[in-house]
Amino acid sequence: MLQLQSGRTLGNLLCPIVLLLATSTCALDRQPNADYRARRVALSRKTNGGVVVLFAAAEAEGPNALYGFRQDNNFYYLTGLNEPGAAVLIAPEAASEGEGRPRPYTEILFLPGHNYSQEKWTGPKLGPENPDARKTTGFDHVEILDKLRDELVRLLPSPRATVYSDLPAFRETSASATPLEWLRRANAFPVYVSLEDVKPMLAEMRRVKDAGEVALIRKATDASIAAHLAAMHAMKPGMTEREVAAIVQYEFQKRGCERPAYSPIVGAGANSTVLHYSDDAATIQAGDLVVIDAGGEHSMYATDITRTLPATGKFTPRQREIYNIVLGAQEAAIKAFRAGRSTMGGDGDALYKVAYNYLNTHGKDLHGKPLGQYFIHGLGHFVGLSVHDVGGTTVPLDKGMVFTIEPGVYIPEERLGVRIEDMFYVEQDGSLVRLTAGLPRTSEEVEAAMAGH
Numbered sequence: 360m361l362q363l364q365s366g367r368t369l370g371n372l373l374c375p376i377v378l379l380l381a382t383s384t385c386a387l388d389r390q391p392n393a394d395y396r397a398r399r400v401a402l403s404r405k406t407n408g409g410v411v412v413l414f415a416a417a418e419a420e421g422p423n424a425l426y427g428f429r430q431d432n433n434f435y436y437l438t439g440l441n442e443p444g445a446a447v448l449i450a451p452e453a454a455s456e457g458e459g460r461p462r463p464y465t466e467i468l469f470l471p472g473h474n475y476s477q478e479k480w481t482g483p484k485l486g487p488e489n490p491d492a493r494k495t496t497g498f499d500h501v502e503i504l505d506k507l508r509d510e511l512v513r514l515l516p517s518p519r520a521t522v523y524s525d526l527p528a529f530r531e532t533s534a535s536a537t538p539l540e541w542l543r544r545a546n547a548f549p550v551y552v553s554l555e556d557v558k559p560m561l562a563e564m565r566r567v568k569d570a571g572e573v574a575l576i577r578k579a580t581d582a583s584i585a586a587h588l589a590a591m592h593a594m595k596p597g598m599t600e601r602e603v604a605a606i607v608q609y610e611f612q613k614r615g616c617e618r619p620a621y622s623p624i625v626g627a628g629a630n631s632t633v634l635h636y637s638d639d640a641a642t643i644q645a646g647d648l649v650v651i652d653a654g655g656e657h658s659m660y661a662t663d664i665t666r667t668l669p670a671t672g673k674f675t676p677r678q679r680e681i682y683n684i685v686l687g688a689q690e691a692a693i694k695a696f697r698a699g700r701s702t703m704g705g706d707g708d709a710l711y712k713v714a715y716n717y718l719n720t721h722g723k724d725l726h727g728k729p730l731g732q733y734f735i736h737g738l739g740h741f742v743g744l745s746v747h748d749v750g751g752t753t754v755p756l757d758k759g760m761v762f763t764i765e766p767g768v769y770i771p772e773e774r775l776g777v778r779i780e781d782m783f784y785v786e787q788d789g790s791l792v793r794l795t796a797g798l799p800r801t802s803e804e805v806e807a808a809m810a811g812h
Contacts, residue, residue, distance in 0.1 A: 409523050412524050444504070449466045472505070511547050524539055575658050590651055592808070595670070614655075624665075647669075663742050685777045688721075689764055709753075714766045725772065739762050
């Protein structure tokens, strides 16, 4: 590669052009502005008079820039904006302030001023001076970021006030950590102000998906179904795991996904027994089972799908036996579902227990012992803006929630791992919908798909 002045390479100069073109042609599929505003209003009603200040993710620099910009989940949930360095301030309606004046519901979007030199590299940004900024964002008030400190002080009630923000947990960071420290140094928080974490409130809201969110998850899921089908059609001994991963990523990104929702897992033979195997470096051998755990992210929303394939297109009798037992465990959990049950609750009523009991009463290992000991992970998790979305495994499953059901059996002694993972949504009538219904799931369906039928 040609080396240019000041240590820059030709690739360094071309990358911003590519990024700019990608930014202009691959905008995210946003929900209507009214949906995001409704979430902000709903959050304001949970704060008991407190003020919310939340920050967007910063634009990646240095080695991190290799992976491009991805918005903070909570900021995107409230705004639908993919702009780096922005902030939002939300103050609920209040009957009176310190001098007896009523305070109307107030929300302000703050956008940073232009850094035109940087924008030559990373693309143009929406500025507060843009006459279409309010229409584009759905905010009635759009200001330059420099005014945040003064507006925050103006809106804080007294003599007591609570500011809710994204406070990082111990040994963690957040998009709001550095800006909050700047506000502290700028004396934006008087001594009577207490800082509280907004994440528990947002987690409660994000667990229940609205129709627009479900539609985006469906798009990610449908694109990923097509990607798994492509892997079924292409699979054969002699391919590398990485080649299969590349096919899957190409297919779901071709269908509108911006990126993988997580690092794809393709594990063949002994690697199929490693839960989060990440090398994807081995060559697939005849007789291997291949676990493919991969899903795309569409407009910030994830999906999560796993299928287990025989490398030759036909299961051996033992592989088919274990595969069908895992499928039976999944079916048992699906049939046992009802609103109010959790995936991993400790009350004995969890879906995990149903799947575990099925595995333990169907089939044995080579030593005659039950298979339950080889089910070494949870049965499922919530999916949304993160592939492992907010909400613990003991949370009761209810209307509007999206989650996985994914039993597995992993027997290193036999170089045999099987995981079957599907996406589910709870309808408003409490019924369970399999979002991945279009993807072959039984051993017979998998074999037929691999044969091109």
